[in-house]
Amino acid sequence: MDTIFARGPSLLSRLILASLLSLLLIILDHRLDSFSTVRVYLNSLVSPLQYMANLPGQMLNQASSAVTTQRELLEQNARLTQQNILMSEEVQRFNLLKKENDRLRSLLGSPVRPGMRKIVAELMAVDNNPYSHQVVINKGTINGVYEGQPVLDDKGIVGQVMQVGTTTSRVLLIADVTHGVPVRIVRNDVRLVASGSGQLSRLSVNHVPHSTDIREGDILVSSGLGHVFPEGYPVGEVTAVIRDETRPFALIRAKPAAQLERLKHLLLLWPDDAPREPVIDRGQTTDV
Structure with a gap:
């Protein structure tokens, strides 16, 4: 039974034709740089698609970064709180030592007669x-x-x-x-x-x-x-x-x-x- 549409060139013929055409375009672009303007328009046309393709990855990276930053902030806050408590205890101890040191200096600086x-x-x-x-x-x-x-x-x-x-x-x-x-x-x-x-x-x-x-x-x-x-x-x-x-x-x-x-x-x-x-x-x- 005959098909409705007439049979076209064979697949091999199409492949050879496409290869020759591609080779010709490559030679023309390399020698004459005749497709630079076309490439610019094509890049501009494809750019939104690239952004859309990268958008899920960027969103995942931002979400992961936000979670990591929050966890780091919580850990840093806990660490700083602990350091603040330790430093407060040391400040209190140093204040006590300073007062005792001042008291001892006052004692040793009492108006005792020379040689006593x-x-x-x-x-x-x-x-x-x-x-x-x-x-x-x-x-x-x-x-x-x-x-x-x-x-x-x-x-x-x-x-x-x-x-x-x-x-x-x-x-x-x-x-x-x-x-x-x-x-x-x-x-x-x-x-x-x-x-x-x-x-x-x-x-x-x-x-x-x-x-x-x-x-x-x-x-x-x-x-x-x-x-x-x-x-x-x-x-x-x-x-x-x-x-x-x-x-x-x-x-x-x-x-x-x-x-x-x-x-x-x-x-x-x-x-x-x-x-x-x-x-x-x-x-x-x-x-x-």
């Missing part, structure tokens, strides 16, 4: 007895500490050593009711005795005649009498002067210069007449 020996001691314990104000420090006979030795902080006189062990000592604070310090008023050199009141924040100046020239705000320093505390160290500041004529003496109150309620580092002094070498009791084996 001094060492820094640290508070170990506070006496729990409410009727006695005593503390224990980490220095003893092996450090040359002796009974009656003056003890200061960076503000003023704290007290004196009352018992000495091999490696520790017990200090009686000036606020104790049994303690007294010979003092003088800086303003006029009037000599008095400041005694403990039993309260860390208050001293009493007893047996002061009503006619004595003493005022609120007067600074009391050690007078050097009694040969315990060297002369000129701050003891306290007068906070109240009550002159009641019905009483034989004026009522004088003072605030200690030393921060007795916040002791940590203390300064031990060796006056000129103090023992210069450690005095160790060979029979003493226990600490205070």
Whole structure:
């Protein structure tokens, strides 16, 4: 049966014809560059198709990048938060060390007379007895500490050593009711005795005649009498002067210069007449 359409050239003939035509076009384009304009138009025509073909890949890359960036940001945020916490702890520790360093510098820079020996001691314990104000420090006979030795902080006189062990000592604070310090008023050199009141924040100046020239705000320093505390160290500041004529003496109150309620580092002094070498009791084996 005959086909509706007439049969055309064979496939081989078509292939040979297409190959010759392609070769001719290649030669013409190479020799005469006659298809450059056509290539530009063809590239312009194909460009939207290339963009459309690349669009799914670009969208996938952007989505993957967004997910990766978000994950990295979360990890970085967690890491920075942890570092911030660690740095905050270090800053707090450094601030504490700085304050202790400043306190120690203040102690070592106290106005001690040239040539006077001094060492820094640290508070170990506070006496729990409410009727006695005593503390224990980490220095003893092996450090040359002796009974009656003056003890200061960076503000003023704290007290004196009352018992000495091999490696520790017990200090009686000036606020104790049994303690007294010979003092003088800086303003006029009037000599008095400041005694403990039993309260860390208050001293009493007893047996002061009503006619004595003493005022609120007067600074009391050690007078050097009694040969315990060297002369000129701050003891306290007068906070109240009550002159009641019905009483034989004026009522004088003072605030200690030393921060007795916040002791940590203390300064031990060796006056000129103090023992210069450690005095160790060979029979003493226990600490205070």
